[in-house]
Amino acid sequence: MANLITPRDLPTWVPGRITSSSDGLGWKNVGHRAYRYTGLDVPIPPMDHFMVVRYHAGVTPMDRCVEGRWSRKRCTPGDFSLLTRSESSHWHWTQCIEVSHTYLSEALMARVASDVTERSVAEVRLHDVLQGQDPVVTQIVDAITLEARQRGLGGGLYVEALSIQLAVHLFRKYARFTFRDEMPAGPLSPSRVRRLEEFVETHLHEGITIEQMAETLGLGIWTFTKHFRASMGCSPYEFVMTRRVERAARLLATRGLAIKEVAAMCGFADQAHLTRVMRARLGTTPARLKKDGGA
Numbered sequence: 018m019a020n021l022i023t024p025r026d027l028p029t030w031v032p033g034r035i036t037s038s039s040d041g042l043g044w045k046n047v048g049h050r051a052y053r054y055t056g057l058d059v060p061i062p063p064m065d066h067f068m069v070v071r072y073h074a075g076v077t078p079m080d081r082c083v084e085g086r087w088s089r090k091r092c093t094p095g096d097f098s099l100l101t102r103s104e105s106s107h108w109h110w111t112q113c114i115e116v117s118h119t120y121l122s123e124a125l126m127a128r129v130a131s132d133v134t135e136r137s138v139a140e141v142r143l144h145d146v147l148q149g150q151d152p153v154v155t156q157i158v159d160a161i162t163l164e165a166r167q168r169g170l171g172g173g174l175y176v177e178a179l180s181i182q183l184a185v186h187l188f189r190k191y192a193r194f195t196f197r198d199e200m201p202a203g204p205l206s207p208s209r210v211r212r213l214e215e216f217v218e219t220h221l222h223e224g225i226t227i228e229q230m231a232e233t234l235g236l237g238i239w240t241f242t243k244h245f246r247a248s249m250g251c252s253p254y255e256f257v258m259t260r261r262v263e264r265a266a267r268l269l270a271t272r273g274l275a276i277k278e279v280a281a282m283c284g285f286a287d288q289a290h291l292t293r294v295m296r297a298r299l300g301t302t303p304a305r306l307k308k309d310g311g312a
Contacts, residue, residue: 021065021103024048024120031059031108036115039165044173046125047180049165051117058109063102066120067143069183070098071158075114081147082107090148097154099191101143102126119158121180124232129184130194131237138237140195143187151190157183204248209234213245217260222284227253257284262298265291269306276303 028035033052040050048066056077072092079092083106092098092114100106102123123141130138161179164172188194205213216233217225230253231241242253249256265283268274274282280291280303292302299306 020062022062023065024050024068024118027061027064027118030061031057033057037117037162037166039161039176042165042168042172044176046122047161047176048120049117049161050120051115051162051165053113053115054110055113056111060107061105063105064100065102066122067102067126067141067187068100069119069121069154069158069187070100071117071119071155071162072096072098073115073117075112077110077112077114079147080109083145086145088145088147092148095155096148096150097146097158098148099143099146099187101145102141117158117162119161119183121184125180126184128232128237129181130188130192132239133185133188134194134196135239136194136196137240138194138196141188142193142195144191144193146191149191151186153186154183157186203244205234205244210248217257221257221260221264222282224284225257258294259298261285262295265295265303266299266306269303270309276307279303 022030025040027050031052031054033054035050036053037049037051039048051073072094074094076091076093078089079098080087080089081098082088083100083104090096092110126141127138130141157179161176161183164176164179169175204210213230213233216230220229227238227242230245231238234241236244245253245256251259261283265279265285268279268282269276276291277288280286280288283291285291285294288303292304295306296302
């Protein structure tokens with residue numbers, strides 16, 4: 018397969034004026050750029066993201082070649098186009114237009130696809146849509162565009178939620194899947210367990226999420242949770258909390274650290290949180306463990 022270009026490379030192939038962008042905002046697995054274009058005739062190499070083009074201003078005949086087939090539509094404000102990942106294309110239009118691009122990563126699409134289908138997905142392909150109308154698609158991409166321009170509180174988390182909604186909607190109406198052989202029912206492989214344990218140990222002082230744990234193993238959340246419980250006999254939350262308590266107990270017993278320091282090093286919200294959890298799980302308190310360890 019030819020080398021894939023990134024959304025940042027796109028202006029090299031499709032020159033236009035960038036009017037807004039999510040560059041530098043720290044968004045994960047989703048991106049935004051808006052462009053003002055004159056008429057162009059442009060071949061585009063395959064890209065490493067899925068792309069939704071939303072038409073905002075200008076009316077133009079639009080010709081596009083995908084998978085060796087040309088199609089022609091008349092694109093107007095409110096329409097959208099889809100371009101699947103890793104697919105070369107050729108676009109030709111004659112009038113000035115303003116559009117926004119929403120880019121969805123392969124990692125996001127694969128993870129969400131596995132969750133919604135409850136199967137291991139090898140590949141996701143979006144349908145060849147040059148001119149579509151769908152209020153759900155346009156509302157979500159418009160919300161992503163607005164966030165890139167206004168940059169509100171919690172923008173990364175907000176956009177992540179929007180991108181998942183968009184992915185699910187695209188899967189319902191505009192996508193097809195190739196499935197891998199399903200993972201055998203039962204425990205995770207020893208190598209996956211080791212990889213997960215290493216991840217948890219390294220990030221125990223942080224706020225570890227189920228999404229992060231699943232992504233570490235390349236699994237969707239539903240698949241990960243099912244096989245995790247078969248491996249560990251508990252939920253991911255219980256596993257992480259047990260590791261936090263075990264580390265805290267070791268530190269309190271063997272090192273001259275303040276309790277609030279231990280709480281921070283083990284991922285607890287504060288000293289009071291550590292005390293509550295330790296009393297419930299071990300029947301003792303951090304102060305007692307610290308005293309006994311120093312005796």
